[in-house]
Amino acid sequence: RxxxxxxxxxxxxxxxxxxxxxxxxxxxxxxxxxxxxDKAIICTHGxxxxxxxxxxxxxxxxVVTVSAPMGKPIDPEDVKKAIKTNSDAKVVxxxxxxxxxxxxxxxxxxxxxxxxxxxxxxxxxxxSLGGMEVPVDRLSLDIVYSGSQxxxxxxxxxxxxxxxxxxxxxxxxxxxxxQSWYLDLTMVMRYWGTERFYHHTAPVNMIYGLNExxxxxxxxxxxxxxxxxxxxxxxxxxxxxxxxxxxxxxSKYRLPSLTSVLVPEGVDEASVRRDLMDEYSIEVGAGLGExxxxxxxxxxxxxxSKKKNIVLFLAALGNVLRRKxxxxxxxxxxTAVEKVLC
Amino acid sequence: RxxxxxxxxxxxxxxxxxxxxxxxxxxxxxxxxxxxxDKAIICTHGxxxxxxxxxxxxxxxxVVTVSAPMGKPIDPEDVKKAIKTNSDAKVVxxxxxxxxxxxxxxxxxxxxxxxxxxxxxxxxxxxSLGGMEVPVDRLSLDIVYSGSQxxxxxxxxxxxxxxxxxxxxxxxxxxxxxQSWYLDLTMVMRYWGTERFYHHTAPVNMIYGLNExxxxxxxxxxxxxxxxxxxxxxxxxxxxxxxxxxxxxxSKYRLPSLTSVLVPEGVDEASVRRDLMDEYSIEVGAGLGExxxxxxxxxxxxxxSKKKNIVLFLAALGNVLRRKxxxxxxxxxxTAVEKVLC
Numbered sequence: 001r002x003x004x005x006x007x008x009x010x011x012x013x014x015x016x017x018x019x020x021x022x023x024x025x026x027x028x029x030x031x032x033x034x035x036x037x038d039k040a041i042i043c044t045h046g047x048x049x050x051x052x053x054x055x056x057x058x059x060x061x062x063v064v065t066v067s068a069p070m071g072k073p074i075d076p077e078d079v080k081k082a083i084k085t086n087s088d089a090k091v092v093x094x095x096x097x098x099x100x101x102x103x104x105x106x107x108x109x110x111x112x113x114x115x116x117x118x119x120x121x122x123x124x125x126x127x128s129l130g131g132m133e134v135p136v137d138r139l140s141l142d143i144v145y146s147g148s149q150x151x152x153x154x155x156x157x158x159x160x161x162x163x164x165x166x167x168x169x170x171x172x173x174x175x176x177x178x179q180s181w182y183l184d185l186t187m188v189m190r191y192w193g194t195e196r197f198y199h200h201t202a203p204v205n206m207i208y209g210l211n212e213x214x215x216x217x218x219x220x221x222x223x224x225x226x227x228x229x230x231x232x233x234x235x236x237x238x239x240x241x242x243x244x245x246x247x248x249x250x251s252k253y254r255l256p257s258l259t260s261v262l263v264p265e266g267v268d269e270a271s272v273r274r275d276l277m278d279e280y281s282i283e284v285g286a287g288l289g290e291x292x293x294x295x296x297x298x299x300x301x302x303x304x305s306k307k308k309n310i311v312l313f314l315a316a317l318g319n320v321l322r323r324k325x326x327x328x329x330x331x332x333x334x335t336a337v338e339k340v341l342c
Numbered sequence: 343r344x345x346x347x348x349x350x351x352x353x354x355x356x357x358x359x360x361x362x363x364x365x366x367x368x369x370x371x372x373x374x375x376x377x378x379x380d381k382a383i384i385c386t387h388g389x390x391x392x393x394x395x396x397x398x399x400x401x402x403x404x405v406v407t408v409s410a411p412m413g414k415p416i417d418p419e420d421v422k423k424a425i426k427t428n429s430d431a432k433v434v435x436x437x438x439x440x441x442x443x444x445x446x447x448x449x450x451x452x453x454x455x456x457x458x459x460x461x462x463x464x465x466x467x468x469x470s471l472g473g474m475e476v477p478v479d480r481l482s483l484d485i486v487y488s489g490s491q492x493x494x495x496x497x498x499x500x501x502x503x504x505x506x507x508x509x510x511x512x513x514x515x516x517x518x519x520x521q522s523w524y525l526d527l528t529m530v531m532r533y534w535g536t537e538r539f540y541h542h543t544a545p546v547n548m549i550y551g552l553n554e555x556x557x558x559x560x561x562x563x564x565x566x567x568x569x570x571x572x573x574x575x576x577x578x579x580x581x582x583x584x585x586x587x588x589x590x591x592x593s594k595y596r597l598p599s600l601t602s603v604l605v606p607e608g609v610d611e612a613s614v615r616r617d618l619m620d621e622y623s624i625e626v627g628a629g630l631g632e633x634x635x636x637x638x639x640x641x642x643x644x645x646x647s648k649k650k651n652i653v654l655f656l657a658a659l660g661n662v663l664r665r666k667x668x669x670x671x672x673x674x675x676x677t678a679v680e681k682v683l684c
Contacts, residue, residue, distance in 0.1 A: 019499070020362050020524060023542035027524045055523045149543060157361070157499055157545030179521055181397045182362060182369045200365035201491055203499030203548070 003214035004160055007129060007152070007222065008144065010136040014163040014189060017210055019182075019203050022126040022147025025159030027055055028183040029122045029143045030093070032163075032171050036060030036179075039089040041082050041119075043067075043074045043110075047100035047288045048124060052093045059179060064089065070291050071101045071248040071260070076109035083117045091120045091142075097128035100288040102249045102260035102297065104132070111139040120167055126150055129160065130217055131229040131257040131301060142167040148206070151229070151257050153302025154213035157206045229256040231340060232305045236298065238336035239314045243321070243328045248295055257305070260287075260295045264326045269293045272320055280316040307341050345556035346502055349471060349494070349564065350486065352478040356505040356531060359552055361524075361545050364468040364489025367501030369397055370525040371464045371485045372435070374505075374513050378402030378521075381431040383424050383461075385409075385416045385452075389442035389630045390466060394435045401521060406431065412633050413443045413590040413602070418451035425459045433462045433484075439470035442630040444591045444602035444639065446474065453481040462509055468492055471502065472559055473571040473599040473643055484509040490548070493571070493599050495644025496555035499548045571598040573682060574647045578640065580678035581656045585663070585670045590637055599647070602629075602637045606668045611635045614662055622658040649683050 004015050018028050030052070034040055040061040042053040045068040057063050066082045068074045074094065083089065092114045096105050107123065114121045120142040125134045129144075131151030136144050142164045149156035163171070163185065171178075171185055178184040182200065217225060233256035237247060240261050248260040263269040269286070273296065276282040285297030298313065311334060318330035346357050360370050372394070376382055382403040384395040387410040399405050408424045410416045416436065425431065434456045438447050449465065456463045462484040467476045471486075473493030478486050484506045491498035505513070505527065513520075513527055520526040524542065559567060575598035579589060582603050590602040605611040611628070615638065618624045627639030640655065653676060660672035 020366070021543050021545060024362070024524050027522060031522075051523065058519055058521045058523055060521075147543065155545065155547040156543045157548055177396075177400055179400045179402075180369060181393065181400055182366050201363050201489065201498045203363060203497065203545075205497040205551075206499055206545070206548070209547075 007214060008136045008162045010162050012162045012164055014168055018159040018161050020159055021156050022159055025145030025161055026052055029145050030055045030059050031178050031180045031183055032185045033091050033120060033122055033143055034059040034061045035174055035176050039086055041089045041092045043094040045074050046070060046098035048095045048098055073103050073105045073253045079110050080113045083113055089119055091122055093122040095124040097255050099127045099258050102255045102258045103253050104255040107139055127257050132226050136162055140164055148210050151301045152213050154210050158210050229305050232300055235337045235340040236310050238340055239333040242332040242336035243318055257301045259298045262295055267324050267326055275320045276316055282313055282316055310337055349556060350478045350504045352504050354504045354506055356510055360501040360503050362501055363498050364501055367487030367503055368394055371487050372397045372401050373520050373522045373525055374527045375433050375462060375464055375485055376401040376403045377516060377518055381428055383431045383434045385436040387416050388412060388440035390440055391437045415445050415447045415595045421452050422455045425455055431461060433464055435464040437466040439597050441469045441600050444597045444600045445595050446597040449481055469599050474568050478504055490552050493643045494555050496552050500552050571647050574642055577679045577682040578652050580682055581675040584674040584678035585660055599643045601640045604637055609666050609668055617662045618658055624655060624658055652679055
């Protein structure tokens, strides 16, 4: 648990791994922080924000959404407006790393607005934790969850979670029981506490796996790890642009762990993914929701974020695209990578 | 999934493993089968039945409980009465293998009453599946869940689950969304179906583990496995009685996977468990709830159900008890074991 606190950069007492995947983390945050009838402001700038709105609704919340177009971050001004017209809202939920679009959402301004209004902040850090700064203590984020299989480079199955002191108070002061027994933090607190009050059988082998993965991260050093993700992502971005492609997200808001690139006009997106898989055993993500068929989602996470993977991927993608009639300049792409990674 | 159907002895289409431990299986059954405001009859004859009542209440159910004293099974007549006075109830929940007491609950009569009343039956088979018959298709049980780490002898982290056709219809006909997004079977159905609609990242390594564990069970043969659990349990029961101890549960209702034995008057229960652990690395369960301090709970599950473990355990327990002043007859116990296992 000390390691988890290090990865989250937090001194929060209640920092643990829930027995489920990242989506179970999302559900844990919502069921514990929301009581039936509460108003919740949920920011949606992709599939995972939309999912959070759905989860919050199932918790009995009256949900108000603040949206941004797919590929753009949420505008802090829009959050400010929503808070002004919904001053009775209790929580604001937002996705830090929107994996469906590749947007890294800046949180500083939004945090200020949310906390000035006396509301609580739920943050989804599924694809950011371990790959870039997740400012848990710096911004006093109230509840933040992640998944074990993204930048932590561990098999999927656990949802690391940290709860700030204000949120713990809120959870303790609930009038109604948490609607999920399995994810009820008031009970899990007692299990992980000195009392060792029996809750459910923990997936022990997963926990050993996570512990090992966290040790590997600590060995590399969290800041070195962020720097590595950042530098490798820049190399990939330069490479993709030199191939002649366009990135979906403005450079200011790009996620280092997941890059979304537009598929050129006239090229069939599904066949690009299929060829990459069949010929090079490289799996890239498809666009989700309204971006389906329009983008490729390229993950560079954890131990996968390395020069070798970038060079091989650009060569493979260039090759596939050329065969489909798009004049990808692979040499230019590799030169662009060399500029960043020498 | 074919293997899971074999273990459940069912042809239910919707048979899968939920991404969570046995308690997540319980929650899956309740959140999907119960809608807010439904009346639910929950049978409680131990900690896990009581937990099911709690979970059902969190689903918004009006819960009516039918109880039996700890160590006794539920009387089918009591269920009949509860159904008569609560004919508006929708579901009846019951624990097949009550791990907190060691009771194997007969289901035949209860199933008849429940289905004649047009209600649905939720069955907890956490500690029975893979160790004894779980009559899913024979009794048309509507939704049955288990855990990977009990008689299936796999690490904890998955909840095998099977849903009968009537229950599938009921779930499809829900008016309200399932309150848990993570455990929503209407969505999970689409993910596991031909559509492969993305839901959440499955804990893949756990699924490989479960697959392997199920293959091992199929190799042994399900009926051989039941027979082995049964025979070894009988050996243990005879051995314990020959040591001079009394079993909590009447022989007709004993669970082959978990045996509860009364700690003799004047012997400190916690110190027995501590000594077994410190000196012999044998972990036995403590009594839960009102049985705390009164019983030991001895698991004989999966690959742990073998003669070697029984003999070593009886010798160790005899030794610990003798030191505490209880005249345990270890030779008689071993002779009793030999009679069953030759």
